[in-house]
Amino acid sequence: MSILSFCLLSAWFGCSSETSAPAPQSVFEKPEYIALLTAVDQRNIEAVIPYLTSNDWELRLFAHQHSGSLKDTALYTALLSALNDTVMIRQAVAFTIGQQQDTTLFNVLHTRYLVESDFNVQSALLQAMAKSLPSTRHTDFTNLIASASCESSPLWAAFRCTQNGTKNLIFIDKAITDLHCNVIDARLAAAHYLSRTPDIDLTQSFYNLVKAYEEETNIDVKIAIAGTFKKSNHPETASWVISELLNSDNDERIATNLLRAAQQKNWLTPASLMVLCHDQRPHIASLAASSIANKELPADSLHSLAESKNTSVAFGAAIKLNPEPGYLAQMIQELPDQYQQVEGVRSLANTNAEKDFLESLLTSPHAPLRTAALETLLTYSTTDIKKYLLMATELNEEGQLAILGNYFVEHPEQVNAEIRQLVQQAAAACVLPRAVETYNALINGLNASSDSIQDIYVFKGENVPDYKILTNFNDTITAAIHTSRGIIQIELYPLIAPGTVVAFLKLIDTGFYDQKRFHRVVPNFVIQGGCPRGDGWGSSDDIIRSEFSEESYSTGALGMASAGKDTESCQWFITHSPTPHLDGRYTLFGRVTSGMDIVRKITEGDTIEKILY
Numbered sequence: 001m002s003i004l005s006f007c008l009l010s011a012w013f014g015c016s017s018e019t020s021a022p023a024p025q026s027v028f029e030k031p032e033y034i035a036l037l038t039a040v041d042q043r044n045i046e047a048v049i050p051y052l053t054s055n056d057w058e059l060r061l062f063a064h065q066h067s068g069s070l071k072d073t074a075l076y077t078a079l080l081s082a083l084n085d086t087v088m089i090r091q092a093v094a095f096t097i098g099q100q101q102d103t104t105l106f107n108v109l110h111t112r113y114l115v116e117s118d119f120n121v122q123s124a125l126l127q128a129m130a131k132s133l134p135s136t137r138h139t140d141f142t143n144l145i146a147s148a149s150c151e152s153s154p155l156w157a158a159f160r161c162t163q164n165g166t167k168n169l170i171f172i173d174k175a176i177t178d179l180h181c182n183v184i185d186a187r188l189a190a191a192h193y194l195s196r197t198p199d200i201d202l203t204q205s206f207y208n209l210v211k212a213y214e215e216e217t218n219i220d221v222k223i224a225i226a227g228t229f230k231k232s233n234h235p236e237t238a239s240w241v242i243s244e245l246l247n248s249d250n251d252e253r254i255a256t257n258l259l260r261a262a263q264q265k266n267w268l269t270p271a272s273l274m275v276l277c278h279d280q281r282p283h284i285a286s287l288a289a290s291s292i293a294n295k296e297l298p299a300d301s302l303h304s305l306a307e308s309k310n311t312s313v314a315f316g317a318a319i320k321l322n323p324e325p326g327y328l329a330q331m332i333q334e335l336p337d338q339y340q341q342v343e344g345v346r347s348l349a350n351t352n353a354e355k356d357f358l359e360s361l362l363t364s365p366h367a368p369l370r371t372a373a374l375e376t377l378l379t380y381s382t383t384d385i386k387k388y389l390l391m392a393t394e395l396n397e398e399g400q401l402a403i404l405g406n407y408f409v410e411h412p413e414q415v416n417a418e419i420r421q422l423v424q425q426a427a428a429a430c431v432l433p434r435a436v437e438t439y440n441a442l443i444n445g446l447n448a449s450s451d452s453i454q455d456i457y458v459f460k461g462e463n464v465p466d467y468k469i470l471t472n473f474n475d476t477i478t479a480a481i482h483t484s485r486g487i488i489q490i491e492l493y494p495l496i497a498p499g500t501v502v503a504f505l506k507l508i509d510t511g512f513y514d515q516k517r518f519h520r521v522v523p524n525f526v527i528q529g530g531c532p533r534g535d536g537w538g539s540s541d542d543i544i545r546s547e548f549s550e551e552s553y554s555t556g557a558l559g560m561a562s563a564g565k566d567t568e569s570c571q572w573f574i575t576h577s578p579t580p581h582l583d584g585r586y587t588l589f590g591r592v593t594s595g596m597d598i599v600r601k602i603t604e605g606d607t608i609e610k611i612l613y
Contacts, residue, residue: 090121091121097132168199432457456564481595513529526579
């Protein structure tokens with residue numbers, strides 16, 4: 001459901017225009033709504049259920065719209081009965097049922113779908129079935145999708161199957177057909193299904209994909225179609241992708257998807273790689289630089305790249321030139337900004353170069369350098385794991401400890417009795433709930449190496465938001481993120497994610513975000529900021545719960561970073577383009593209204609100067 005759907009409920013939601021009557025009482029002034037939200041905050045299922053069956057349909061709808069982050073069999077009776085309610089409630093409840101991921105609920109969803117006439121509800125029901133699909137019903141479900149009208153965007157359901165580890169369902173012909181549907185959402189669903197579903201071969205569909213790509217007028221769909229060519233082994237695919245990739249008129253998000261396909265398939269020639277490494281778009285040049293190690297380039301070309309102002313390009317070439325020991329370390333130290341130095345450190349991964357220098361950075365005053373150095377060292381060898389763990393434990397270096405915990409999850413064989421004791425000590429020293437990400441990473445590392453399972457930290461509703469703050473605002477709140485690249489205008493959605501919006505506003509009021517850095521930028525995915533450490537491992541003192549909703553992660557969506565359900569704090573991200581794999585998994589609490597050009601210019605290390613609302 002889009003934010004507009006919330007505004008269509010009735011006047012009580014506060015939606016207004018210049019010519020409308022004064023806004024009525026705010027939702028957040030009504031005791032029953034606050035009581036409902038508090039029950040959800042505290043995960044008090046028994047207290048939530050009466051609201052799901054309230055005689056007041058507006059309250060009932062609000063309750064269903066805020067139940068998407070709840071998962072409990074005690075909800076089932078109320079949820080299933082609501083499948084016969086109004087259209088908006090049916091759509092909301094289908095989402096919540098899907099969030100349960102319970103195969104026993106498939107039959108009732110299937111029964112409701114067969115009599116459903118609303119396209120939006122049909123789509124929601126299909127996606128809920130995809131999340132609840134038992135292995136015995138694959139054929140029935142496949143038939144439903146194959147026969148569904150494109151107006152209900154059925155390929156989103158096929159896409160959800162791949163997300164939930166269900167057997168990949170093959171709908172290539174239908175997806176190709178739906179790429180020409182007159183409904184943009186249906187085309188977007190088809191393109192993401194084709195691009196993101198593992199183990200499907202689009203070789204025979206190459207010409208159809210090119211035709212759809214060339215005819216597509218919606219940029220989001222075109223970006224997604226660009227991601228499908230990595231699945232084609234047609235003899236003309238490589239030359240077509242390279243030609244299109246070198247077309248400088250293309251949106252850089254399209255170029256990113258084409259470049260990733262060319263890298264995955266090893267289609268880049270030395271000549272095309274040189275052009276891309278000199279690309280004026282920093283994200284494209286940086287991404288291209290990761291291919292330097294795999295290409296035979298003449299020495300003069302490498303020397304020219306080593307002089308690049310793009311750190312990733314310069315280091316990719318310098319490493320290939322096999323410089324003397326200490327040369328790369330000196331290059332890193334001469335860089336003017338710690339985030340450029342981080343880029344240089346990351347470039348050393350898997351090279352076994354400058355180990356002594358990297359170890360000296362483990363105690364750097366800059367957290368991003370400390371964590372980047374450890375991540376790089378862990379690609380070299382495992383012989384010094386105990387040393388790194390001891391250093392991180394003695395310094396209570398939460399970022400490094402979290403990295404080591406995640407490393408042990410992937411390498412449980414490294415956890416001997418001595419390491420286990422050190423990890424236990426580090427976990428016991430974590431201050432909860434603030435250090436929940438570090439604590440859970442350490443515990444997961446222990447659990448991966450033992451049959452004796454320890455409990456990770458689980459949110460207990462300790463922090464109930466002060467919803468009265470929201471009585472001063474309408475259904476959306478406008479704000480401006482002032483960055484070193486320019487201003488990004490956003491709107492916040494208190495009706496969709498009230499607890500998150502309250503926490504965000506409170507941090508703004510204290511100046512928490514002033515002069516923070518964007519510590520993570522993934523081309524054609526997200527920019528992320530708000531970390532007090534500047535490396536992605538920091539949080540504020542308060543942990544807030546997840547607020548999952550039907551809202552979709554389209555271009556410019558504002559979401560909360562998370563280390564698992566109910567671990568959100570202060571870090572947030574903005575999407576470069578639609579990222580539907582985040583739907584229902586990360587709290588969406590706003591969108592960019594203008595300034596996407598600024599979002600796309602942001603690179604790691606750029607500054608959040610301040611946020612105003």
